Amino acid sequence: MMAEILFIIWVLSQSQGSGLASLDSVTPAPHLSQEPAPQAQGDDPNRFNPAISVIPDVAYYTDNRDGAGGELVAEADGFARHTEEGSHAHGGALERGFNLREVEVALSGAVDPYFDAWAVLAIGDGEVEAEEVYVQTRALAPGLQLRAGKFYSGIGYLNAKHPHQWDFVDRPLPYSHLLGGALGEVGLQATWLPSLPVYVLVGGELLQGANVTFSQPLEAPGEQGFTGKGGPRLFTGFVKVSPNLGDSHTLQVGGAIAHTRLHQEFAGEHGEEPLEGSGTLVGADLVYQYDSGKQWGVGDLTLQGEYFRRRHDLAVVTGAGGPGGPRRDRTQDGFYVQAVYGFAARWKAGGRFDAAGLTNRLRRRDGLLRLDSVRRYTAALTFRPTEFSRLRVQYTRADSPIGGVRQKSNQLWVQLQISLGAHGAHTL
Amino acid sequence: MRLFLPFVATLALAVPAAGQALDVVATTSSMGVLARAVGGPAVKVTVLAPPDRDAHYLVARPSMMLALRRADLLVAVGADLETGWLPAALRSAGNRRIQPGQPGYFEGAAHVDLLEKGQAADRSRGDVHPLGNPHYYLDPLRLSAAAKALASHLARLRPASATAFAANADTFAKTASDRVVQWKAQAAGAPGVLLFHKDANYLADRLGVPIVGYIEPVPGVPPTASHLRDLVTRLKGTRGVILYATYQPSDGPQHLAKHLGWPVHRLQLEPAPDADLPAYLAHVERWVTAIASAK
Numbered sequence: 124m125m126a127e128i129l130f131i132i133w134v135l136s137q138s139q140g141s142g143l144a145s146l147d148s149v150t151p152a153p154h155l156s157q158e159p160a161p162q163a164q165g166d167d168p169n170r171f172n173p174a175i176s177v178i179p180d181v182a183y184y185t186d187n188r189d190g191a192g193g194e195l196v197a198e199a200d201g202f203a204r205h206t207e208e209g210s211h212a213h214g215g216a217l218e219r220g221f222n223l224r225e226v227e228v229a230l231s232g233a234v235d236p237y238f239d240a241w242a243v244l245a246i247g248d249g250e251v252e253a254e255e256v257y258v259q260t261r262a263l264a265p266g267l268q269l270r271a272g273k274f275y276s277g278i279g280y281l282n283a284k285h286p287h288q289w290d291f292v293d294r295p296l297p298y299s300h301l302l303g304g305a306l307g308e309v310g311l312q313a314t315w316l317p318s319l320p321v322y323v324l325v326g327g328e329l330l331q332g333a334n335v336t337f338s339q340p341l342e343a344p345g346e347q348g349f350t351g352k353g354g355p356r357l358f359t360g361f362v363k364v365s366p367n368l369g370d371s372h373t374l375q376v377g378g379a380i381a382h383t384r385l386h387q388e389f390a391g392e393h394g395e396e397p398l399e400g401s402g403t404l405v406g407a408d409l410v411y412q413y414d415s416g417k418q419w420g421v422g423d424l425t426l427q428g429e430y431f432r433r434r435h436d437l438a439v440v441t442g443a444g445g446p447g448g449p450r451r452d453r454t455q456d457g458f459y460v461q462a463v464y465g466f467a468a469r470w471k472a473g474g475r476f477d478a479a480g481l482t483n484r485l486r487r488r489d490g491l492l493r494l495d496s497v498r499r500y501t502a503a504l505t506f507r508p509t510e511f512s513r514l515r516v517q518y519t520r521a522d523s524p525i526g527g528v529r530q531k532s533n534q535l536w537v538q539l540q541i542s543l544g545a546h547g548a549h550t551l
Numbered sequence: 552m553r554l555f556l557p558f559v560a561t562l563a564l565a566v567p568a569a570g571q572a573l574d575v576v577a578t579t580s581s582m583g584v585l586a587r588a589v590g591g592p593a594v595k596v597t598v599l600a601p602p603d604r605d606a607h608y609l610v611a612r613p614s615m616m617l618a619l620r621r622a623d624l625l626v627a628v629g630a631d632l633e634t635g636w637l638p639a640a641l642r643s644a645g646n647r648r649i650q651p652g653q654p655g656y657f658e659g660a661a662h663v664d665l666l667e668k669g670q671a672a673d674r675s676r677g678d679v680h681p682l683g684n685p686h687y688y689l690d691p692l693r694l695s696a697a698a699k700a701l702a703s704h705l706a707r708l709r710p711a712s713a714t715a716f717a718a719n720a721d722t723f724a725k726t727a728s729d730r731v732v733q734w735k736a737q738a739a740g741a742p743g744v745l746l747f748h749k750d751a752n753y754l755a756d757r758l759g760v761p762i763v764g765y766i767e768p769v770p771g772v773p774p775t776a777s778h779l780r781d782l783v784t785r786l787k788g789t790r791g792v793i794l795y796a797t798y799q800p801s802d803g804p805q806h807l808a809k810h811l812g813w814p815v816h817r818l819q820l821e822p823a824p825d826a827d828l829p830a831y832l833a834h835v836e837r838w839v840t841a842i843a844s845a846k
Contacts, residue, residue: 418608
């Protein structure tokens with residue numbers, strides 16, 4: 124939170140062109156109280172503005188289920204969510220036809236000799252959401268970095284990636300179904316890159332814990348007898364290892380764990396059961412990239428896969444007594460594997476298989492249930508005229524269990540993403 | 552904030568002992584040549600970009616971050632050439648000493664006279680570089696200017712060797728300018744070069760040979776049939792040579808060579824990663840010979 128406030132002060136100081144480049148000088152500089160001081164020769168008040176990029180994401184969407192294709196996948200048995208008693212959660216579903224999915228506005232820059240700052244604002248659905256707003260140390264000690272603010276967790280490979288960095292229109296099922304999209308939280312992160320012959324990055328995070336499907340504190344907990352627990356409630360640890368395989372091959376293997384002290388939700392057929400408890404998520408990820416060395420991505424290949432397994436130890440909340448009722452533990456998992464190949468200059472073809480609920484074990488009022496899994500087969504074709512624009516066509520065949528009945532759907536997207544402004548980073 | 556000050560003070564002192572070679576990371580092989588030629592035995596050089604790849608489009612790989620993590624000095628081309636990957640790799644490396652503005656950060660472009668400086672920052676004209684064309688490293692004289700600047704930069708990190716660095720930079724300049732005199736004679740009267748991308752401009756400029764066109768319609772966009780047709784129409788009946796780098800696709804250049812009847816040469820844009828000054832000059836000479844081949 125502190126970091127966000129500091130960041131906002133910084134942004135304001137930049138936009139007013141007051142030249143307050145340092146957070147230490149928030150007290151007005153003497154000349155500000157007098158006549159406006161003449162700018163230094165040819166001084167441009169915008170010179171200290173952060174690097175800005177604006178990334179609109181527009182998509183045409185249709186399916187063969189009267190627009191319910193997305194919902195059928197989201198509400199697969201064992202994964203349907205209730206935001207409050209009796210109501211279902213619908214999130215991120217597209218309307219048939221044209222959709223402005225979001226406009227991402229990314230700002231970044233050096234705050235002072237000690238910090239870099241980022242802000243990624245997502246504008247969509249008439250709302251502005253601070254997707255990420257954080258400061259990061261510019262090297263505190265060799266290889267050590269601290270990050271504070273709101274940010275995407277370092278767990279997994281795709282977790283911290285923004286939509287314009289994905290190879291498909293949507294996030295794979297382990298993310299959408301086990302993390303409600305991605306783990307983006309307010310908190311602190313520390314990463315350390317020790318000086319070893321092989322790249323090993325270790326990191327840990329203290330997070331507030333407000334993830335809808337994994338670490339959710341319900342509002343007004345007292346009314347339902349839920350326990351109120353202050354943060355940080357969510358803790359993560361991760362490691363990424365990348366052996367040096369020469370100029371053409373890059374391999375990165377990662378492992379992660381996240382533990383939450385508190386998760387609260389309404390479960391049951393109609394969301395009638397208030398549940399509370401703790402949860403643990405473990406994950407493994409692998410990415411391999413082959414760089415052919417040819418121009419415009421010809422012959423480049425990326426293979427990647429991730430697996431997440433989540434366990435919630437919950438119990439029914441009984442009146443004011445907290446979670447003292449019967450146990451309602453559950454174990455669920457999900458994975459995806461995908462391949463993307465540059466088959467011609469500026470063209471990429473990708474295939475993905477993802478599933479959630481291969482283990483889909485839930486203890487409910489009527490006993491221990493073993494539910495079926497949701498599976499999808501996806502193909503995507505991407506054309507990148509330059510680094511700054513991208514057109515994509517994606518087809519998905521989904522097969523999802525709803526009330527024990529397998530529901531199949533076909534979904535089609537045509538997506539346009541552009542990047543206006545600062546040059547983006549090419550990262551693994 | 553005050554908490555960090557002791558850290559910073561400690562780091563400022565964390566310069567390697569005098570006897571130990573400085574760990575220098577060069578972004579490209581040409582920058583590696585520069586570091587080796589000026590630093591001599593006082594440096595140990597690692598090159599990040601493979602010489603057969605386009606240094607615009609690299610990905611910030613973990614192995615780069617690891618190399619940057621332990622570097623005492625970073626020698627970069629600059630002028631936005633590495634903008635897609637170097638800032639990202641630097642951020643992840645967590646090495647304060649080689650951040651821009653620190654004594655451990657050196658950027659050649661800041662010390663040479665760049666061509667095409669001040670172009671409009673308008674991407675409808677392709678992948679433009681408003682700071683100037685970053686491919687100055689094929690011009691030995693501009694690299695000599697960078698060598699001089701690097702010598703004074705290295706002197707700050709290793710004051711005891713300052714005289715040796717300055718002498719090495721002088722040798723660099725002397726050797727390079729002698730060769731350039733020979734090359735100018737060799738290329739005198741060469742009718743012109745057709746390049747794939749704006750990458751050999753500095754060498755052509757140095758030799759006084761005109762550039763008659765580019766195979767890319769605008770920087771960063773692959774050749775289209777209509778652009779190739781236009782080039783043939785415009786250049787038919789004139790003389791010249793077609794030059795392209797190893798990572799650039801051959802079909803456009805070969806098509807033009809056939810229709811124009813010009814010689815065509817596919818050359819590596821960067822020398823080998825372990826190249827020293829003689830190897831670099833031999834590398835540039837291959838380009839000079841190719842440019843002169845249309846005479």
